[in-house]
Amino acid sequence: SQPNPAESADTLITVPVVVHIIHNGEPIGTGQNLSDEQVIAQIEQLNLDFSSTNPEFSATPAQWKPVRGTPKIEFCLARVDPQGNPTTGITRHQLQVTGTSWTNNNINSEIKPQTIWDPLHYYNVWVLPIPGTTADSGVVGFANYPLPGQMGSNTDGAVIDYRWFGGPGFSQSSYRVLQHETGHYLGLPHPWDGDNCYDDDGIDDTPNVDAPTSAYATLDCSDGYPQGPVSCGNEHMYVNHMDYVTHNCYTSFTQGQANVMRAVLQGTPSGFNYAARTELAAGAWSRCNLPTHNTALVDLDGPADRLCSADSIAPVLYLRNHGTDPLDSVRIYVSDGSGIDTLLWQGNLPYGDTALVGLPAWLPQPGSFTYTVWTALPDGQPDERPADDTIQVSGTYVAPAPLPFAEDFDSPAWNPTENGVFPFNISGDDFVWQYAAGVSAWGQGSGSAMFDNFAGTQTNNPYGTADALITPV
Ligand SMILES: [Ca+2]
Numbered sequence: 001s002q003p004n005p006a007e008s009a010d011t012l013i014t015v016p017v018v019v020h021i022i023h024n025g026e027p028i029g030t031g032q033n034l035s036d037e038q039v040i041a042q043i044e045q046l047n048l049d050f051s052s053t054n055p056e057f058s059a060t061p062a063q064w065k066p067v068r069g070t071p072k073i074e075f076c077l078a079r080v081d082p083q084g085n086p087t088t089g090i091t092r093h094q095l096q097v098t099g100t101s102w103t104n105n106n107i108n109s110e111i112k113p114q115t116i117w118d119p120l121h122y123y124n125v126w127v128l129p130i131p132g133t134t135a136d137s138g139v140v141g142f143a144n145y146p147l148p149g150q151m152g153s154n155t156d157g158a159v160i161d162y163r164w165f166g167g168p169g170f171s172q173s174s175y176r177v178l179q180h181e182t183g184h185y186l187g188l189p190h191p192w193d194g195d196n197c198y199d200d201d202g203i204d205d206t207p208n209v210d211a212p213t214s215a216y217a218t219l220d221c222s223d224g225y226p227q228g229p230v231s232c233g234n235e236h237m238y239v240n241h242m243d244y245v246t247h248n249c250y251t252s253f254t255q256g257q258a259n260v261m262r263a264v265l266q267g268t269p270s271g272f273n274y275a276a277r278t279e280l281a282a283g284a285w286s287r288c289n290l291p292t293h294n295t296a297l298v299d300l301d302g303p304a305d306r307l308c309s310a311d312s313i314a315p316v317l318y319l320r321n322h323g324t325d326p327l328d329s330v331r332i333y334v335s336d337g338s339g340i341d342t343l344l345w346q347g348n349l350p351y352g353d354t355a356l357v358g359l360p361a362w363l364p365q366p367g368s369f370t371y372t373v374w375t376a377l378p379d380g381q382p383d384e385r386p387a388d389d390t391i392q393v394s395g396t397y398v399a400p401a402p403l404p405f406a407e408d409f410d411s412p413a414w415n416p417t418e419n420g421v422f423p424f425n426i427s428g429d430d431f432v433w434q435y436a437a438g439v440s441a442w443g444q445g446s447g448s449a450m451f452d453n454f455a456g457t458q459t460n461n462p463y464g465t466a467d468a469l470i471t472p473v
């Protein structure tokens with residue numbers, strides 16, 4: 001059994017954010033003058049990814065699951081500005097961005113100094129058109145490390161191109177640039193830091209590589225996670241937020257990265273020559289617009305993606321309070337598709353704490369299943385961030401069979417599971433064991449199980465990948 005990286009005893013660290021929208025006079029919601037809703041959606045996605053409640057987290061490929069981690073950092077749009085006035089945490093400035101590239105422009109010289117809020121107490125994020133960048137390519141964001149001299153200066157923060165900023169339901173090119181730049185802002189280098197195999201990022205659990213994944217391959221993770229390219233003898237951990245990869249491939253940070261970011265905010269970064277961003281987190285509640293009622297489902301132990309046990313399962317749910325009001329009660333719903341169990345959890349859970357909730361014993365039926373848990377009405381109130389209220393596990397249950405067990409693969413019905421045998425695509429690529437009609441084995445029988453090693457390409461049927469036939473014994 002693996003530790004639950006989504007759960008950790010670490011306290012939830014809060015960071016106030018101000019988003020500066022730089023525009024040319026367009027109406028709000030038009031062009032680079034992004035709507036409040038789009039900004040809020042991006043901050044929500046940032047919070048899902050920094051609390052490991054994003055839906056992709058549990059899909060992190062098996063070889064990286066043991067090191068994926070949870071920063072446990074909550075970003076909140078400011079509710080008071082540096083002068084003490086109420087605010088939405090979103091400012092709008094009509095200012096012209098000039099220049100020819102991401103390094104030759106007026107962003108650091110004019111835009112930032114004219115608009116920045118006290119950088120020791122607010123994480124400043126500027127959303128604007130970066131010169132030379134388009135919706136398809138270019139430098140889509142940049143940020144400074146927490147280095148002495150840069151931290152607290154009038155350029156301290158992150159810049160994101162407005163075409164690469166938003167959330168699900170909006171039409172940006174990606175909503176994962178802010179996560180990457182926030183990683184830099186909190187001290188994370190790229191995994192390929194140094195551009196060779198001799199220097200690395202100073203973090204033990206990120207594989208040492210010599211270039212971004214995008215320099216080796218254009219991956220697509222819309223239909224599973226392919227094998228990553230290899231450099232310096234290591235497979236690229238392309239699902240990591242600090243890599244460059246197609247945006248639908250990101251799932252997680254590592255625990256080593258989470259530790260560095262937390263250390264920067266708690267004032268004890270080691271191994272890096274960083275200053276500490278302690279004032280950012282200290283007393284953040286007084287500057288922050290945090291949800292009052294918000295539960296998050298951070299993990300689910302029990303229903304795995306392949307099950308071969310005849311015993312019933314006792315699933316355990318990890319429920320975290322992300323609302324400022326201590327959580328006294330919440331409704332929990334459980335379904336495997338054949339009905340809904342309803343529970344009322346009651347207790348007293350402070351902001352940021354996690355409760356382990358035992359769910360009703362579950363005996364899966366043979367075949368594929370989808371097991372879903374969701375919550376509603378924390379303290380009887382609507383949940384203010386519904387995106388983290390559901391957790392779902394899909395898989396296949398094989399009823400154990402007695403010995404001796406036989407399967408001749410003659411009938412197409414074996415695939416899947418005439419007798420409980422089914423193909424399992426371990427590597428998630430395009431090729432699996434299949435039924436081959438009319439192909440006998442040494443003249444015996446009329447069908448076979450066949451794996452086509454010669455079809456496909458290095459991308460969709462790569463060397464070195466594994467596929468399994470699962471039997472019920
Ligand atoms: Ca490393």
Ligand SMILES: [Ca+2]
Pocket residue numbers: 294295296383384385386387388389
């Ligand atoms: Ca919620």
Ligand SMILES: [Ca+2]
Pocket residue numbers: 425426427428429430431432465466467
């Ligand atoms: Ca395969």
Ligand SMILES: [Zn+2]
Pocket residue numbers: 180184190
């Ligand atoms: Zn970067």
